[in-house]
Amino acid sequence: MKMMADSQSNETFEQKMDKLEQIVNQLEQGNVSLEESMDKFKTGIKLSEELQETLTKAEHTMAKMMDKDGNEVQFESPDNTKDDNNGNQAQ
Numbered sequence: 001m002k003m004m005a006d007s008q009s010n011e012t013f014e015q016k017m018d019k020l021e022q023i024v025n026q027l028e029q030g031n032v033s034l035e036e037s038m039d040k041f042k043t044g045i046k047l048s049e050e051l052q053e054t055l056t057k058a059e060h061t062m063a064k065m066m067d068k069d070g071n072e073v074q075f076e077s078p079d080n081t082k083d084d085n086n087g088n089q090a091q
Helices: 002-010 013-029 034-062
Strands: 064-066 072-074
Touching: 013 034, 034 064
Parallel strands: none
Antiparallel strands: 064 072
16 A cells, blocks of 8 residues: 555546545445555545645635736735735735
C-alpha cells in the first residue's frame, strides 16, 4: 500500500475523490478484513486531507482580485468585511 500513497501526488482531484468514494463504499459493505479495513481507513484519511488542502488552495485563489493598478489583493479580507467600499485603503 505504500506505493499507492506515493503515486497519489500525481493524481487529479477527481481521481483522488473517486478513490476515496471506493474506499468508503468498501468499508460500508464490510467485506474486508480488519487489517485491510485499517489500511483503507488510513488511506482514506490521507486522501481526505489532500482533497481538503486542494479545496482550501482553490478557495484562496478564487478569493483574490486585481486592484486598479493590477496588483493582486484579497477579495474578502477580515479587515475589510465591514466596509466593502473602501477597497484596500489603510486606516
